[in-house]
Structures are given as C-alpha cells and as structure tokens.
Amino acid sequence: MNILHDERLDGELVPHDRAKVLAALANAAPDLTLLHREEDLRPFECDGLSAYRVLPMLVALPETLDQVEALLRKCHELRVPVVTRGAGTGLSGGALPLEQGVLLVMSRFSRILEIDADARIARVQPGVRNLAISEAVAPHGLYYAPDPSSQIACSIGGNVAENAGGVHCLKYGLTVHNVMSLNVMTIEGERMTIGSEALDSPGFDLLALMMGSEGMLGVVTEVTVKLLPKPETAKVLMASFDDIEKAGTAVGAIIAAGIIPGGLEMMDNLAIRAAEDFIQAGYPVDAEAILLCELDGVEADVQEDINTVRRVLETSGATDIQLARDDAERARFWAGRKNAFPAVGRMSPDYYCMDGTIPRRELPRVLKGISQLSEQYGLRVANVFHAGDGNMHPLILFDANREGELAVAEELGGRILELCVEAGGSITGEHGVGREKINQMCAQFGSLEITAFHAVKHAFDEHGLLNPGKNIPTLARCAEFGAMHVHNNELPHPELPRF
Amino acid sequence: MSATETSTTSGDDLVSLGERLKQAHREGGAVRIEGGGTRHFTGRQVEGEVLSTRRHRGITSYDPVELIVSVRAGTPLQELEATLAQHGQMLPFEPPRFGAESTVGGMVASGLSGPRRPWAGAVRDFVLGMRVLDHQGREQRFGGEVMKNVAGYDLSRLMVGAQGTLGLITEVSLKVLPVPSSSRSLRLEIDRERAMQQLASWGRQPLPLSAATWHDGALNLRLEGGPGSVAATADMIGGDDLDAGYWQQLRDWQLPLFRDDQFRSQPFTDHQQPLWRLALPANTPALALAELEGAESIDDWAGCQRWLRSDIEATTLRDACALAGGHATCFTPQAADPYTPLSPVLARYHRQLKQQLDPNGVFNPGRLYPDF
Numbered sequence: 001m002n003i004l005h006d007e008r009l010d011g012e013l014v015p016h017d018r019a020k021v022l023a024a025l026a027n028a029a030p031d032l033t034l035l036h037r038e039e040d041l042r043p044f045e046c047d048g049l050s051a052y053r054v055l056p057m058l059v060a061l062p063e064t065l066d067q068v069e070a071l072l073r074k075c076h077e078l079r080v081p082v083v084t085r086g087a088g089t090g091l092s093g094g095a096l097p098l099e100q101g102v103l104l105v106m107s108r109f110s111r112i113l114e115i116d117a118d119a120r121i122a123r124v125q126p127g128v129r130n131l132a133i134s135e136a137v138a139p140h141g142l143y144y145a146p147d148p149s150s151q152i153a154c155s156i157g158g159n160v161a162e163n164a165g166g167v168h169c170l171k172y173g174l175t176v177h178n179v180m181s182l183n184v185m186t187i188e189g190e191r192m193t194i195g196s197e198a199l200d201s202p203g204f205d206l207l208a209l210m211m212g213s214e215g216m217l218g219v220v221t222e223v224t225v226k227l228l229p230k231p232e233t234a235k236v237l238m239a240s241f242d243d244i245e246k247a248g249t250a251v252g253a254i255i256a257a258g259i260i261p262g263g264l265e266m267m268d269n270l271a272i273r274a275a276e277d278f279i280q281a282g283y284p285v286d287a288e289a290i291l292l293c294e295l296d297g298v299e300a301d302v303q304e305d306i307n308t309v310r311r312v313l314e315t316s317g318a319t320d321i322q323l324a325r326d327d328a329e330r331a332r333f334w335a336g337r338k339n340a341f342p343a344v345g346r347m348s349p350d351y352y353c354m355d356g357t358i359p360r361r362e363l364p365r366v367l368k369g370i371s372q373l374s375e376q377y378g379l380r381v382a383n384v385f386h387a388g389d390g391n392m393h394p395l396i397l398f399d400a401n402r403e404g405e406l407a408v409a410e411e412l413g414g415r416i417l418e419l420c421v422e423a424g425g426s427i428t429g430e431h432g433v434g435r436e437k438i439n440q441m442c443a444q445f446g447s448l449e450i451t452a453f454h455a456v457k458h459a460f461d462e463h464g465l466l467n468p469g470k471n472i473p474t475l476a477r478c479a480e481f482g483a484m485h486v487h488n489n490e491l492p493h494p495e496l497p498r499f
Numbered sequence: 500m501s502a503t504e505t506s507t508t509s510g511d512d513l514v515s516l517g518e519r520l521k522q523a524h525r526e527g528g529a530v531r532i533e534g535g536g537t538r539h540f541t542g543r544q545v546e547g548e549v550l551s552t553r554r555h556r557g558i559t560s561y562d563p564v565e566l567i568v569s570v571r572a573g574t575p576l577q578e579l580e581a582t583l584a585q586h587g588q589m590l591p592f593e594p595p596r597f598g599a600e601s602t603v604g605g606m607v608a609s610g611l612s613g614p615r616r617p618w619a620g621a622v623r624d625f626v627l628g629m630r631v632l633d634h635q636g637r638e639q640r641f642g643g644e645v646m647k648n649v650a651g652y653d654l655s656r657l658m659v660g661a662q663g664t665l666g667l668i669t670e671v672s673l674k675v676l677p678v679p680s681s682s683r684s685l686r687l688e689i690d691r692e693r694a695m696q697q698l699a700s701w702g703r704q705p706l707p708l709s710a711a712t713w714h715d716g717a718l719n720l721r722l723e724g725g726p727g728s729v730a731a732t733a734d735m736i737g738g739d740d741l742d743a744g745y746w747q748q749l750r751d752w753q754l755p756l757f758r759d760d761q762f763r764s765q766p767f768t769d770h771q772q773p774l775w776r777l778a779l780p781a782n783t784p785a786l787a788l789a790e791l792e793g794a795e796s797i798d799d800w801a802g803c804q805r806w807l808r809s810d811i812e813a814t815t816l817r818d819a820c821a822l823a824g825g826h827a828t829c830f831t832p833q834a835a836d837p838y839t840p841l842s843p844v845l846a847r848y849h850r851q852l853k854q855q856l857d858p859n860g861v862f863n864p865g866r867l868y869p870d871f
Contacts, residue, residue, distance in 0.1 A: 118699040119781035141703055163649045170646060176653070177624050190844050197780035198825040199616060199803050202839045203849055203867065204665070205623055208656030212649040229705045252564040258587060258677035298705060300727020357645040359565055389646035429647035437650075444650050448639045455855035456652050460848060472651060 003052055003435045005098060009477040010469040013100045016080055018057050021102070024078060025060070029070035035059040044103050047088040047095040048150075049436055051352075051406060056083070056097030063108045065185070065221055072219065073189035075102055081465050082187065084215040086127060086158035089150040091353055092434030094162060094214045094470055101468075104219065106157055112136050113222070120227040121180055121197060126157025126220045130164075133225060142227040145172035148430065149338055157220045163212030165430035167263040167294075167337075170388035172228065174430070176211040183222035184210060187461045197224060209456065214432055214471040217460040231296035234262060235306055236330045239318040240287035244268055247289035248363035250316035251387045254293065255360070257312050259305050262296035264388030265337050268367075271344060271382040271395070272336075278343035281336030282329070284320060291318075291387065292337055294330075340384040341395065348380070348397035352409045356420030357391045357429035369419045370394055377412040379405075391429035392420070418443050433471045441471075442478035450475060510557030510571055513638065513669060519550055520636030520667065520861065529864050532663040534573055535600030538609050540832040542662045542866045552604050555669055558582055560644070567627065567644050569672040572604030579603055588675045591619040593750050604668050610660025613750035614710035614721070617800045622659055625674045629655035631666035634861045644672045663863040664871065665856045679709070679723035683730075684745065687718045687738035691785060691798070694718040698801045699782055706732050710746055713798040721746055749799065756795050756806055773834065775816060777805040779825035786819045838867060846870075 007013060022036050035041055036058050045053040057080075062068045075082050081101035088095055097103045109125035112133070116122070117140035122133055130151040134143040147166035148154055154164070160182065165174045172178070181195035195207040210217060241247040247266055254261065267275065269288050276283040283290060291313070295305040306323065313321050324330035336343075344351050358366050367383065374381040385392040394416055398409040417427040417440045427433070427440040441450070453472040457464065473481070523530050529547035556573040563586040570579050576596050583589055593613025594606040607629075612621040628642030631654075642648055642655040658665055689697070694713045701708060707724030719741055722729045748754045758771060772795075777786075781803055788811065795808040809816075813829065817839050820827045826839035841849060846868070853860075853871035864871070 116782075117703060120702055121781075163653075165647050173620070173624065174647065174649075176656070177620060186848075192842075192844050192848070194845075196778075196824055196826070198778040199800060200610075200621065200660075200778050202826050202828070203841050203845060204661050204852060205610075205657055205659055206845075206848070208623060208653045208659075211653060213652055217652075229703050232705050255566060256564045258680065260676065298707065298724070298728035298731070300731060301707075301725030304725050304727060357647045359562070359567070359644055361562060361565060386647075391647045424643065425645050426643055426648040426650050428650050429645070430649060432649055433651070441650060446640075448633065448637050449641065449651065452633065452639055452641075452654060452856065453651050456654070456852065459851040459855040 003093060003438065004054060005469045009474060009480055011464065011474055013081065013098065013468070014079055016057065016078070016100050021078060021080055022058060025058070025071060025074055025102070028074040029062075029067045032067045032071060033061040033063075035061070044085070044088075044097060044105065047085065047090045047093060049091055049093040049096070049434070051400070052093055052096055052435065054097045054099055056103035057100055059103045059105060061105050061108055065191075068104070068185055068219060068221060069189040069191070071102070071104065072185060072187055076187050076189065076463070076465060079463055079465065081468050083467050084161070084219050086155035086161070087129065087153055089154040090158060090162060090432060090434060091355070092428065092432040092436040094432045094434035094467075096435050096470075098468070106219070107155070109157070109221065115140070117142060119197065121224055122227060123222065123224045124156055126160070126223060127155050130154050130156055130159055137227050138230075141230050143230050144178065144225050145228050146175050146178055149341065156223050156225065160211060160220050160223060161213065161215050162430065162432040165386070165389075165391065167265060167386065169386065169391075170264060171260050171262050176208055178226045179207065179211070179223060180226055181224040182207060182210055182220055184218035185221050186218050187463075187465050192218070195224075212432065214434065215467045216457055216471055217466065219466075231262070233299050233302050234294055234296035234330070235302055236292055236294045236324045236333050237306065237309055237313070238322045238324070238333055239291045239293070239313045240284045240320040241289045241291070241317065242287065242319050243317070244289040244367055245364040246317040247291050248367065248387070250291060250313055250318065251363065252360055253312045253316050254309055255388075257308050259295070259308060261293050261309075261388055263292065263294035264386070265292045266290070266383075266385055266387035267337065267340060268383040270380065271340050271384045274343040274347050274382060275336035275340050278346055279332075279336050279339050281332050283336055287319070292333055337384070344382045344395045344397065349399040349401065350397075350406075350409075352396040352398065352413055353431075354394045354396065354413050354416050355391070355428045355431040356394075356417050356425055357389070358420050358423045358425035360387070360390045362423040362425070363387070363390070366392070366419055366423050370416055373412055373415050373419070377408055379409060379412055386429070389429070390425065414440055435470055438470070438473045438477065439481040441473045442481050447475055447478065450478065510555060510573070512552075512555035512573070516550070516552070516555060516667065516669065517632055517636035517638070520632055520634065523548070523861050524635045524859065527859060529861055532608070532667060532863055534602030534605040535575065535598070537597035537601045538605045540830060541609050542837055543869070544833060545863050545866045547864065550667070552602065552667070552669070559670060563588060565644070566675050567672060568675055569644060569670060570603050571670050572602060572607075572668050574603045575599060576601045576603055576606055583675055584678075587678050589678050590625065590673065591676045592616055592622050592625055594622060596751050603671060607659055607668055607671050608661065608663045614712070614746050614799060617803055618709050623656045626655050626659055626671060627674055628672040629658055629668060630670040631658060631668050633666055634857045634859055638669070639666070642672065646674065662866045664853060664866055666862060681726040681729040682721065682723045682743065683733050684741040684743045685720045685722070685733060685736055685738040686741040687720070687736070688716060689718055690716075695782065695802050702781075702801065711801040712749065713802065719745060749797070754797065756797055756808060772808045772810050773829055773831040775807040775809060776828045776830060777807060777820055777825060778827075779803055779805065779820060779823050783823045783825065786823070788815065788819055790815060841868070
C-alpha cells in the first residue's frame, strides 16, 4: 500500500511546467520568496510523517497577506494545486507536498499581534508556536489550554488545520473549543473573518467547519485564541497496576466519581520501560500499566479530589499510588509521558504512531485486540494514550531497513484503526487523516458521508486546488480499498463500481 | 453504573421521516421542520409543509461513565435533563427551555446557550456527533460517541444553530458533565462600570465563576465548584445571597424583561417593544446610543450577551454592535431580518454551502436569510 497521490484513485493532477509557474508567480508577487532548485526544495519534502517524501514543484515563503493573496489568485487562475504547511510537525502527512503543486509555507507569519488580558484573548499569526502563546501570556497569569505533545514546535495554524488536542483535552477541550475567530483566505484570494471576539456569530458555524479541515477549505492567516487563567495548583498522582484491564477500569471509575482530571494518561509496560530507560522519571518498570492523573484548580478542591481519586484507585486494585511531592517530581512524572515517543524510538530503529479513539469502556477489549494483532503481525506495540478521552496512541515498532517491514507496520496500523472504528471510535483523535489514514476513512464513513464531505469541499474550492488528495478519499479510492477489506462477508460500498 | 442504558425502538420514526423527505425531493417541495413548536419566534418565517420530529424520540444510549448521551431529536429536553439528573449529570451549556414541549432537536438547531456559556461553552462545544437525513431522505452519520474525533469535516457542529437549513437532525450525541458539588449565588449592589472592571479582574484568576449578570443596578454572580473554593470565593467577594432560582428564570427567558407569554401566544402584540440579543466582545462598554436611554436591559455572560427591549432602528443598533465587533439578533416573532446580515464574501460561501448540501432548497428555506 502506497499513500502517495495515485491519480487513478485520487483524481487527475494537471501537469505544470515549473519554469512557467515560477515566472507567473514571480510576476504576480515580485517580492515573494520562491524556492525552485532541488537542494532548496529538499527540506520541505515531508512533514512529521517522514516515511513519505515528495519534492514539491515550488516552495513559497510569503511574509505578507498581499503576497499570499497574489499567490492564491495566480494558482487559482493557472489551476495549480496549493498545499499549505506550518511548522511541519504533523504526523499524518497532511502537509505532504505534490510534485505538481506549490507548497505554501506560512512559517514567516510568526508574530503575536495582540494580547488582551482583560478580555482573555490573543490574536496571533498562524506560524506562532503553540507553546509561545502560553509563554507570552504567562505574565498575565493566563495560558492557552490545548497542548499537543509537539507544542514546543508546532504552529497554531497547524493546530487549527488538525483540530489538535493534547493532555488537557478532557477538561479544557480541543482547538475547536479554544479558538474565537479566524482570518481565512480562500483559494480565490478572498479574505474572510470567521467567528468573532464575541461568543458567537450570525450564520453557519463555519468556525467549527474550518477546524480540522486540513487546509482544504482555505488558508488560515490569523487566529484569535481564548486564554484561560492558570489553575492555582496542579497535583499529579501516579498509580501502578499489575493488570492493564484494571487500569482501564480505574479510568472509568474516576470519571464516575464525578472527577474531571486536568490530565489522565495511561502507559503500558513497554512504554513504561522505554520512558524510564530514557528519562529516569521514577516509573515502576515492573508494572503492567501506570495511570497519571493530574488534578488542577483551587487548592482546597484539588486536595479533596486527590482524596477521592486515591480511594477510587485503591478500590480499582492499584498496587502502588504515589503523589508527586513537589513541582519537580510532578514535572518528572510528566516528562516520562511527554517523551514516551522518542523513548520508544530508542528501542527500535523505527516506530509508527497511530491515533485512534474509542469509547473508554472499550479500552480493555481494544487493548486485547491490539495485543493479538501485534502477535499475528510479529511486531511489538507500545501503548501510550490519553485515557481520559479515549484517544489511543499505539506505537508500532519496526525496522524500515528490513525488506517489507514498513508495509507490515502499515497494515497492522490500519487494522488497529479499524478495530477502533468497530469499537465505536474514530480513526483519528488529534493527528488528522492527512494522506496516512485516507484509506481508513472508507472504514469509518459510508459513501453518503464522503459525498457530503466532497460537497462541502466544492462549496469552498470548486476546482479542488487546496491540498488535493488529503483528508477525504475519493469514492474510487474507497471502492478499491474496500475490496481489500471484507467484514462479515460484506463489501464496503457495494454500490460503487470496482476497478 | 457502567451499563449502557438503551431505550426501546418504539420512538424510532426514521423511516417515515425519510419517506417524507424523499417525497419532497421528488415533488420539489420544501419542509418546515418542527419539534415541540416552542421556538417559532426564532428566525424568519418558513413556507413549507410541516415535518414533525416529535415521534422520533428517546434516549438511544447513555453511559454516565463515558459522559456521553445519544438522543433522538424529538425527545423533550425535559426528559433528557431528568435522566441526566438521576446520575448527577447535566447539559453544561444550560439551553433555554421554552416549556415542556421543547425538544433536543430544537435546542441543537437553534444553538442557544444559557448563563454558564462563557465559562463552560456553547451547545456546539458539547456536540460530539449527529445523525441527519439529507435532502433525499438518506441517513448520514457525522462525528460519533467519542470525545476526540478529527476524521472528515465537522458537519455535526456545522448543523448547530443552522436552524434546520442544512439537513434534518435526527439524533445527536452530546458530552455531559457532572453537576458541580457546590453552588452559591450572590448579589452585589455596584454600578455597571465597576461591575465590568471587577469581572475582568476576576476573569484572570482561577475562580469558580459560572454565571454573571448586571441587572437592576446589581452584579449577580453564581459560583460553582468544590465546596472549599466556592466558600473561599464567596468570602472574598462578599455581597448578599441571591436566590438560585434567578438563574433558572434567566436561562428559560422567564424574567420580566422577556415577558415569557410572548413566546407562547403567537401574534406579537403592538404594545411590546422588540426583544434584542446583542453578542459583544468581552469588556465592550455600554453602547453609547441616545435611543437606548432608559431601555430595559440585562447584561448577561459577564457583559458578552445583552438583552434589550427597545424600538431602536435595527441598522442603528447593528452598526453600533458591528463597530464593537459583535452582532444583534431580534427575537420578535415575524421580524423581517432577525439576524445580522452577512458580509458579501461570507454570504457567498453560505449560499454555496447551502446549494451543495441542500440543492433543491428542501430544508427550512429562508429561515436564516431570505436567499437560503
């Protein structure tokens, strides 16, 4: 299975002459930085999903809105596809370039334009890093809540494109809950403000529609985010379990007790050992699973919640419960979790990170299913996930230098995502579909939904020029892909013609 | 406790709803979607055959441990809230209830949220997934029953507040939350300017605020959270105790300003002034319009949502709101243009979206704006 653009399945891409497009763009925006030599294009050939690389036709590095407008208008006129890219930390190939397309890099839009502490908002350009927002507003006692693990590097524009999440999401929501308004430019170069600094806007909720739309409906040029007061205190409990199912049950029991933790994360033994080996976080390497439960808020409430959670964990069969004694220990507990991916990376030449979500009650069943698939495919899988909101990140360990192992890892990953869909979940919780999960979209959605998605795309981008081939599969792809996966003796999309 | 509660299929009216839409599609007709009929006064008048969702009702799944409930559109809001309350849970966005007939579908389609909105979020923030019938009566399912889901476009949230113009909502999955363990309401007699300054300053601190109005010369506050923080904050703020019933009346539009009888009896009577809702950015000062001198008003959502009774010219009011970065909605029945007109660019993309999702104009045509 190859995820690179396949014209037979993903739609035709009109061939373009690089020199001609370069000349036309240079003419339309004389001061726009355009890269065209192979050595200049090479650094942009992939995003965080580095297994797939494509050299873009051209790379544009605009600094002004007028340049973006001129570029989009010209590309629209010439029918040249445009792939928008931020910091390039995406893990699903959402910013994977096209050979016949322009890569629009928004990283130079990196200014924080306004901080209004009284109104608790910040107006920022799309290239501003997620963490930089919280750092800039920290003197006002405020922060920006969604905290993807890549927050030190990822840009807010990319967060909008993928509706990014993180540890805080169960309590504080995803990007969609924390953005007030967007300035967007359409493929035709029209400027729109969607949403406002008021709490709602007339008309359709286009703000929700833009969130997670993977750069396919417009180019984000400015983001107004909501800021929250920093909680007075945050405490973290670490509970060890000798059985992963018990840990899964404990997650539900904490919520059932009426507690919404600021973070509730789970790691299995393989992930625990990797993290401990890498960071020395003080994790119990013999435990089958650990839960990290962070409680934040006002001192008195947090103390009360700690007592409740402790009781719940004891009843759920935790073998050991530790409360981080101070901020340094709390930071260490979290460092293990936050570095789990690179830690696992040290155990294996390559790993492949999945991003499925499931209803929490399905956790034990899905973990068992993953373990069976892991054995069947002969690849180890480490499990790290946002247990509070059911967002799993199974890490498949493999060696790309071994003939065919990448393909096996991909197939195993696809099976895990389908398992999530069967359990009532989704193929992606925060990383996006991009190019990576384009086939699994056909498992989660039927042709009617996919047709509706295309209708939405058509309303904003009639000629399909913005990030073509990402996020929403063509029906042709679903028909082809569906033929490979037969569930209950029923072909998905039986109504579609097969290739 | 962890068992999923599932009601019987007796409330399933999907087949007949689908048939009605197929017929409309064949015959080129339009439908006017109706639930409990308690929100007729919102939006523009629609010409079309009534399509009632009331027989499509019932909670299809509710697992308190998952904090997720799925419910059919025709289910009375009251029934849903009663079930949640049995498990100590709630709809955190406090949707208004315009009587016992108000339905879940109407709540979602109108997209109105109550006093807790600035602190907890709006209806759309708690929508996780939706089942809808498209313009040909075919069922589509968007989102789902999980907290995080970024597969495809977020069509479920797009339907929230769209007043049934993009599809027929048949079922919705919502995130719910535990009822806070402690609550206290306070009233402080201070002037408006000081009240807004105070709210801005408290807003920057992690205080358990969950509602704030400036009304009748006083700042009314609700504190919700753990007993410790609520007690400590109440001590810090001071003031007099306020009857918590005030928030319920505010939520359900039953305070004297709303003159609740207006929403039950249809023809709008001449002696009542139009009811306006202003949505404004935080810390917007009182609108300096001579026409508003002495007008009856409530500043809700810490000043971000203002209710107003006034004969003021719509354009004058809307221009003032736009200047401040907000907009104004008229909730007077049969108002010609209840919603603030869209900018030409936004209007174009709205029309294109409607055209794509409802090409024959089957769903509530003209309910939001005359041309879609």
